[in-house]
Amino acid sequence: MTSSPKKILLLDTGREWGGGTNSMLELLKRIDRQRFDITCCFYENYARGNQETIEAVLQAIAIPVVFLPQRRQPLWAKLSKELVRTLLFFHRAWKKAAVSRIDRRWRVQPNAAAIAALLRQGGYHTLYMNNQPSTNVEGYLAAAATQVALIQHCRIEPVLTASLVRMVNRHADAVIAVSHGVQRRLRESGVDAQRCFTVSNAIDIHQPLPVRSEVRQRFHYAEDTFIFGSIGSLIARKSNHHILQALGLFQRAHPEARWQMIIVGAGPEQAALQQLAQKEGIASRVVFTGFRNNALEYLAAFDAFILASASEGLPRVVLEAMLVHTAVIGSDVVGTSELIDHNETGLLFPYGDVQQLSQQLAVLWQDAALRQRLTRSAAARVREQYSIEHYVSGVEALLEKMTERKQHV
Template structure:
């Protein structure tokens, strides 16, 4: 291997295995090892439902990984943040500043020191961060006093304040957005346009595609059963509650219809969603699977896939659904609406508009020919515009533009 390879430390500060993790792993599988020597730093050793850990996957790829144990916050710090959230509920700016001050002492500063030590020992040229600026603050400040260059891969619509924007503009060499909408939000927020790049998420269009029929049978669905489906963490941002509300309307309108709703994912909203489904008397039709690593099999089994999120980056799961010819319904938010051209490659609805979502459910349920047309057009778009090779080459181009300091 040439000695001129760029040494990169990839930092992932997330808490669970998600779409960003999968995109990162696809990049690591394909990135040019003659040009880039990559190690990884994680806070958590994510586990998939088959008990495979991210450290095992990285080891199979020949990628070195470090784990930074997270400092456990004392009880008083946790209670203090809750009290501040209550007392300063109507003063968002002060509330966020106060909570940040506590996090800085117990989470951010310890991580800064540990990341700084890793960067210094490894003599890394680039710190490449796999999240968004407000989630990677410690990474930025960990480069202080070092010749390491910062590259941020922003995978979701960013949350920024003046302090975050100033940090990015002062310390970041390049910030990669997964969609044009994410880049637009960054620039509107004050990030310098000259450091912003868009590299669309991609998917391997040549991968073997699963047959959804065996899973449909396992779910208790015959050929006459319509399967609505959703895949994602059970968190408020994903808005599964809006899907259940629209399904309640659908069930009232078509009480004799044969259908199931399959919700794939885990998270803090689980029990709340189960109670909602019970309140709507839908528990016999709604299936909660928990987290599953075989998402593609579920997408192949669905008749339609729904993503009702409040915000997204460029959802990889939509690309997967389109590749599998599963028609997609999504909220008209950043990222999602760059993939779904309404009534061409899927159906869009205003975020939170459960009446329109119900109407879309009715449309795809009643008109198989229209469903097929949407799916075909979406599949063509993915195969021509969103390939994994374009994604990898785009990231490589940004990383390769950096000259060692």
């Protein structure tokens, strides 16, 4: 006799479409609908750069979604925060804790009550959260009130306080880390080891791949022009300013080089980055494309892909660059360093070391044999270790195990 599917409420409290959203969608496209009946709960019907909304994408793959409307911050909360910031100006930790308590009262607790009501009304077995503990406090409170299984998918290097760690250890049945580095950070912060599991991010290694020469011709990239590139949201964490500073150094050291920098993505940092390109004297060589939904084609057209982030989980864009045989330079941070073995599958530089990054740009520009060796090794690693099937089956196994365990407590 076939058992009925386990009812899962997937909670995403985010406000923007990032790599974690794409990883979540890849899972939802492939998850076994005979075993899992999933409904998504979002705060915002956010859109990516082509104005396609998350609701439309979920509807296209037959995943139901509900939205919890978010009320504006009440005046009392705003005034209380201003008072706290003034009185505790020289006590950063106290100030942060006080502001957090105010947010918990007007925003977190009402959201927790609404999520708990959804869990009860829908008869859900499990709450599965798609961010990190610091952005999912209301989910922890809702799960505690309803006694459903609670699974946290930690998609980026987490920021954890002692109180957050206590909350995770008290309520989470499992915390899924997207990389071994993220799991290590969780455990070092005090999260119980038995709650931590690694299911590495992954990509579809069987998808049709663009042909580099055809894409470059379509994009009008000259054969004798070296194309550096980056792809992602233009936000502070991605540290694209370090890339532009390094390119300024590269240009001054190698004025004879023919090159372009293609920045694919949109976000609040774009104007500042354009001003920085002007300051560095490289504005004529830097192209801002805005959001594009054909990222794989751009990756295939690049000679070198650069990711300078301050933090990552396990960046899918690096896996995709490796899959299409594009050389990768990345900052030596959690997640990125797990994919790049320096001088084996790519090049690493210490985060923020603009001089070192500039030198590595020059190395890849000058050494075609090195690029070929790195890309050959990287593509083989991706195909062997980071297929989407491993990722989906790993998450499914934990959803099944933790839900069953909770039902039999």
